[in-house]
Amino acid sequence: MQDRKTDVLVIGAGPAGSMTAKWAAKGGADVLLIEKRQEIGSPVRCGEGMSKDWLPEVGITPGRWINLEVEGARIFSPSEKVFEINEKHAGNEVGYVVERDGFDKQLAIDAANEGVEVKLKCAALGLLKDHGRVVGAKVKEFGETYEVHAPVTVGADGFESQVGRWAGIPTNIAMRDMDTCLQYRMANVDCDVRYCDFYLGKVAPGGYVWVFPKAEGLANVGIGVQVSQVKSPADARTHLDRWIDHHPGYAKGKKIDMVGGGVSISPPLKQTVADGILLVGDAARMIDPLTGGGIANGCIAGKICGQVAAEAVQAGDPSKEFFQKYEKGWRARLEEKLYRNWLAKEKLVSLSDETFDKVIDALAGVQLQKLSVHNILKAVRDKYPEVTKEFEAFL
Amino acid sequence: MPNKKSLHIESSGQLCIYCGACVGICPLNCIYLDETRITFDEKVCTRCEVCVKACPVGAIEIG
Structure with missing residues (x-):
């Protein structure tokens, strides 16, 4: 098969990839979205719980993929x-329970409706590089290998991401x-x-x-x-x-x-971009380390990623310096909470069953007006002052 | 590689559920998941056994 060109190549058609592709296309870029499987969203590897307040921000309309609202x-x-x-x-896994395969397909449909070209059964085999800069990927579609040349490549290839590793961005956990x-x-x-x-x-x-x-x-x-x-x-x-x-x-x-x-369940990565390449979603370790929820963060970062990808194409500057706009953008929106929740997770994994019982018991007995670390600790201190000591270092 | 332990992934479909947990955590990127087939690069693998722990169903054996 002949090699081909596109402005933006997105590897992986999960929520973060489809969202990136959609917003890059909205920004005027020619976008190719590739998915290694034959069916987007399947097999489902997800608890299927997600919060809902962020959906309007990224332009997702509730649809038939919702099972129920809790x-x-x-x-x-x-x-x-x-x-x-x-x-x-309640955090980013609570709100809707969804059919993840239906949700993923809807986001791919949204991307396609913006003009994104979608390819199934198309796996990335490796990145193309020119003087250290990523300039696309070698792909295999239905058994045929060819090169996709793109000034901007996006790694949205999930937890077992290869793209970040190929690009030399440290993503090991x-x-x-x-x-x-x-x-x-x-x-x-x-x-x-x-x-x-x-x-x-x-x-x-x-x-x-x-x-x-x-x-x-x-x-x-x-x-x-x-x-x-x-x-x-x-x-x-x-x-x-x-x-x-x-x-x-x-x-x-x-x-x-x-x-x-x-x-x-890691702290945020130090780096999610390099020359010609951006990482997004689970591939960029954007999962909330406290709840394990990754959909909302992947979509929110995906919108920013797509917008910056399109701008980089427009400016003719797919450099890591230009991509700082994405790096700063997603961090401004998500990083503080990711880091805070990572710290909270680090504390929680060290608690004994006895302490968990006391904390939950203290919380169960009061009506919290607002769920905040301050309010939680106050409730715990009122009932089990000795337990609060465990959290002093954490604060 | 006589000094290396043997590596065995039970991937005939009896235990492995092809979830990719081992792929994501392998520090040397030497595990590959292709639909319903998992392969190791035995030359690169150092038998660190991180994948053994990461597998939710116990489908990887090193020994």
């Missing part, structure tokens, strides 16, 4: 004391900065469609067990375990199966689907 989150301590949080305060995840779709369970549920403590070392309802009796039941706390192979599965066995409302359920995957 009222809030319930956080369960190890002895199953419960703290309820309204969805507005340590074992403590990754959760290994497993999830079952379960039918015939006693889930509550009003809530996304989170179970903390030793049930999921360094992570949590989640129950996100898809419909009455149907839920995604999953687990994330911090890799550095894995004691023996298959710990994620062992812990999840144990949790299900101990919860009769779920033990009676039937598994109808199983997915796994890695989630980064």
